[in-house]
Amino acid sequence: MRTANHLIGTLNFITFLLSIPILGGGIWLSTRANNTDCLTFLQWPLIIIGVAIMVISLAGFAGACYRNTFLMYLYLWAMFFIIATLLGFVIFAYVVTDKGSGRDVLNRGYQDYYLPDYSGWLKDRVADDGYWRKISSCIRDSNVCRKSGRVTGGFPEIADAYYQRKLSPIESGCCKPPTECGFTYMNETTWNVIDSASAANNRDCSRWSNDQEQLCYSCNSCKAGVLANVKKSWRKVSIINIVVLIILVIAYVVACAAFRNNKRMDNDEPYGETRMEKARPSWIRF
Known part of the structure; x- marks a missing residue:
């Protein structure tokens, strides 16, 4: 006993x-x-x-x-x-x-993220407009995009080096436009916006803004990046x-x-x- x-x-x-x-x-x-x-x-x-x-x-x-x-x-x-x-x-x-998972991009070290690749309760909750305003505000306040910048010799990282980086889902989905938009890289959070057929087919291309307070925080790719990060x-x-x-x-x-x-x-x-x-x-x- x-x-x-x-x-x-x-x-x-x-x-x-x-x-x-x-x-x-x-x-x-x-x-x-x-x-x-x-x-x-x-x-x-x-x-x-x-x-x-x-x-x-x-x-x-x-x-x-x-x-x-x-x-x-x-x-x-x-x-x-x-x-x-x-x-x-x-x-x-x-x-x-x-x-859901990220999609590999040709000649890129990072992946792109698309909201239609995800489904279910968690996607619906994240994609809800009221709830997304809180999430996007949190991401903006965390300064994750600003922290992703790299400087070499006093100058921003060149495009070829940036393209080979392993970006986190948040950095890829929220801090840059989708690759298919065809925008020209200037630095991690600034891109030269151009008109193209690809841009017309992806609504996130028109949602991108070089305004550091906007970027792609309203993009579906940003919502997909959050889902990938949570997963x-x-x-x-x-x-x-x-x-x-x-x-x-x-x-x-x-x-x-x-x-x-x-x-x-x-x-x-x-x-x-x-x-x-x-x-x-x-x-x-x-």
């Missing part, structure tokens, strides 16, 4: 440690939301799950140390719902970020979540078995003592 309590206590300590990377992933998404992705609602489910696992693990640890059956029941039921919630969140994250961030966090989820399930199954064994030993102990009492010779009975 004491061994079972130690095992349950150890498992609770492990789950407490596992809550740290989940909480850390939520905090990392929060920093991305403030600085790059600008989608401020995505990090909260992870932060809530991480805090919940941390609190429930402490309750289970206390229950194991003090042999409090109520706390152990609370721990097992709460952990079951937390595991189910985390599993649902992982599935949700993969579903909403499943579609990249979520996939990184989801890998950690899947690993943690597998370990949590294993720890939960072992904890259930240990708790069941603990209860069985508690139930058998009075019966075992009675049999031992009966087995004693009459001259040593009290």
Whole structure:
């Protein structure tokens, strides 16, 4: 029985440690939301799950140390719902970020991003005009486009060097016009606008502005760049979540078995003592 309590206590300590990377992933998404992705609602489910696992693990640890059956029941039921919630969140994250990716551009190191390549709930939310005003304002305030500029020998980066850069989805979608527009590069955020058939076929070409407060923040390519950035961030966090989820399930199954064994030993102990009492010779009975 004491061994079972130690095992349950150890498992609770492990789950407490596992809550740290989940909480850390939520905090990392929060920093991305403030600085790059600008989608401020995505990090909260992870932060809530991480805090919940941390609190429930402490309750289970206390229950194991003090042999409090109520706390152990609370721990097992709460952990079951937390595991189910985390599993649902992982599935949700993969579903909403499943579609869409950048398109390779001939003789370019970066990719171009197109909103029709994406679909689903997340695309509809990002493309909503009211919500996009908040996102585009966040991107503008983050100065991501201004920070993308490079100076060599006191002069802006030349076109050939810029074309071979690995731009982030935000830099590619929001800070420059789509490549098919055929505009002439002057620097990272200034382009010589020309009229062409390609420009007429892509409405983002007419949305581009050399005004540093406008650029391509109203372009569909910018919305697609945000979606690509979010997909990249979520996939990184989801890998950690899947690993943690597998370990949590294993720890939960072992904890259930240990708790069941603990209860069985508690139930058998009075019966075992009675049999031992009966087995004693009459001259040593009290």
